[in-house]
Amino acid sequence: MFFEWQGNQPVTLRCIDKNTETHDTVSIKLADLRESLLFQFKPGQFINLGVEIDGKMEFRAYSISSINGDDYLQLTIKRVEGGRVSNYIVDSLLPGDTVQALPPTGDFNCIDHPPAQREGSTKTLLISAGCGITPVYSMAKHWLHHAGQENESNVDIAFLHIARSPAETIYFDQLETLDAVYPDFHLKLLLKNREGTAHPQGRLNAEWLQELVPDFRERTVYLCGPSQFMQDVQCYLSDLGFDMANFYQESFTPAANAESVATETAGSTESVSVFVPDFAQTLDAQKGQPLADVLENAGLPIIVACRSGICGSCKCKVRKGSVTSTSQETLTPEEIEQGYVLACSSSVESDLEVQIG
Ligand code: FES
Numbered sequence: 001m002f003f004e005w006q007g008n009q010p011v012t013l014r015c016i017d018k019n020t021e022t023h024d025t026v027s028i029k030l031a032d033l034r035e036s037l038l039f040q041f042k043p044g045q046f047i048n049l050g051v052e053i054d055g056k057m058e059f060r061a062y063s064i065s066s067i068n069g070d071d072y073l074q075l076t077i078k079r080v081e082g083g084r085v086s087n088y089i090v091d092s093l094l095p096g097d098t099v100q101a102l103p104p105t106g107d108f109n110c111i112d113h114p115p116a117q118r119e120g121s122t123k124t125l126l127i128s129a130g131c132g133i134t135p136v137y138s139m140a141k142h143w144l145h146h147a148g149q150e151n152e153s154n155v156d157i158a159f160l161h162i163a164r165s166p167a168e169t170i171y172f173d174q175l176e177t178l179d180a181v182y183p184d185f186h187l188k189l190l191l192k193n194r195e196g197t198a199h200p201q202g203r204l205n206a207e208w209l210q211e212l213v214p215d216f217r218e219r220t221v222y223l224c225g226p227s228q229f230m231q232d233v234q235c236y237l238s239d240l241g242f243d244m245a246n247f248y249q250e251s252f253t254p255a256a257n258a259e260s261v262a263t264e265t266a267g268s269t270e271s272v273s274v275f276v277p278d279f280a281q282t283l284d285a286q287k288g289q290p291l292a293d294v295l296e297n298a299g300l301p302i303i304v305a306c307r308s309g310i311c312g313s314c315k316c317k318v319r320k321g322s323v324t325s326t327s328q329e330t331l332t333p334e335e336i337e338q339g340y341v342l343a344c345s346s347s348v349e350s351d352l353e354v355q356i357g
Helices: 084-091 130-146 172-181 206-212 227-239 254-265 291-297 333-338
Strands: 011-022 025-031 046-053 056-063 073-078 098-101 121-129 155-163 185-191 220-224 247-249 271-276 281-286 315-320 323-325 340-342 346-348 352-356
Touching (some): 011 073, 025 084, 046 073, 046 084, 056 073, 056 130, 121 130, 130 220, 155 172, 155 206, 172 185, 185 206, 206 227, 220 227, 271 291, 281 291, 291 352, 323 340
Parallel strands (some): 121 220, 220 247
Antiparallel strands (some): 011 025, 011 098, 025 073, 046 056, 046 098, 315 352, 323 346
């Protein structure tokens, strides 16, 4: 039986396992509270996870690293400087604890964007760095798991991952096992410090790309990692004449977008008000302030997970007044027409009347 999500409302899941992956990264497994139910998602997608910290529920988005159809969801979480939710999970969340979760979402997945078939074969190149390994690891396991099944063609996978050292490579042992067991899985690990392993040492550039995956032009590329890394790799591919129609990347860069909205706020002193009739509250705000901050600071029940205009959890309806939005990514044309906005990516421009959700 499959786990059933409650529309776009948070559901309660239990942490059933927690493993250390590297010195600053853990994997947690989440399951239904009572039964062994199977979780469905598209490999590459993420969920918005909520934990209660100091009496306040806070949400963040994390990619899923388990296989579609497992009876748990696995997330891999790295400590980040100032990362309240991530650091809480790394340090304090224990098996048996409960969390809140929203349904899997995200356009970066290998179902909506399957790899191209060429002359009867399907080849992919998964490129990742750091915690960006999580969604592409789920894609690789999906293809290996379904290899040879009816209506499924085998996918030849080049798995190019960049890390500091074996000890700091998330899933290091599992990757080496996949490489040893599956003829269609080719691990290409490029390390800053190889510490006695056979994996090469270097910094990814166009030369390494060609050396490690000489047939990269025949593959569909899926890329995930820090934003500068993704920009660099995209340039290498484009400069090397790669057909960018066969290129997909995760656009999930919370810090960058949150900063860009915050920057617009700096220096503004013009006061406006935000009226939220459903909660009988009129809130003070600064012109240019992110709408999500105004609502969150007042303790209203808005879920702000990715803070990057990607997940859709912070959707609000602006009934009166105007905002400037940097993302409408998850909204339909009808919703935009009706006045829905993503509060994390919208700055207040005038007095507003707002409906949450
Ligand atoms: S918090 Fe994800 S879209 Fe706003």
